[in-house]
Amino acid sequence: MRKTILSIFLGLSLVGCNDTPQDEHSENKNAELQKDSVKTNDIASLEEQLKKDGYQTFSYKEGDTTYLMQQYYMVFLKSGPTRSQDSTEAAELQKKHMAHLSRLYEEGYTSLTGPMGDDGELRGIVVFNTATQKEADSLANMDPMVKAGRLVVEVHPWWVAKGGKLK
Structure with missing residues (x-):
């Protein structure tokens, strides 16, 4: 859980460090894309670790949300x-x-x-x-x-x- 929160924080921090001037809408969209990418990567790595540890899992996407089921x-x-x-x-x-x-x-x-x-x-x-x-x-x-x-x-x-x- 700590790794997930840290990854999201770091991902959002990276978006805030972008030096390219953009309008507010583009900036928000990039932040959302980065956040979704971080979440998807975190879910995939968490699922991989759980499976390695012997847990039964599967994930599915509904709209913009990916769910990891255990x-x-x-x-x-x-x-x-x-x-x-x-x-x-x-x-x-x-x-x-x-x-x-x-x-x-x-x-x-x-x-x-x-x-x-x-x-x-x-x-x-x-x-x-x-x-x-x-x-x-x-x-x-x-x-x-x-x-x-x-x-x-x-x-x-x-x-x-x-x-x-x-x-």
Whole structure:
């Protein structure tokens, strides 16, 4: 992400250093072309690096925008078969569960994590940013709540545009 921002900044700075006198319209058009070129080059190099690292990606262009799609893994945390722990044990498992999820986020394995807002079978969702479904499944199953049987995981591939965000 830092490289992308730096590349865009450098690309825009280069446009500002042009000594050739031009009218404002031409200058704006050149800036837009340079910006688009930088973005396209950044997307291509990012896609190349992701593929080299084993990630599933594809890109497509819609109008003037190029989208880089990446396969993430949506993990559904569901109520497990063993939910009979006493309150002390459940609280300790919850503490370990939160530490596990925090570590996964800090190490870059996850992008979004959160509990559900009701008390149904589906307890939470974690979006994994891993190269393979096997890796996401393995990391999710290392959760102390899953090991204790309090939760079970269900993993699904999910395509999202890089840089997409919740609104």
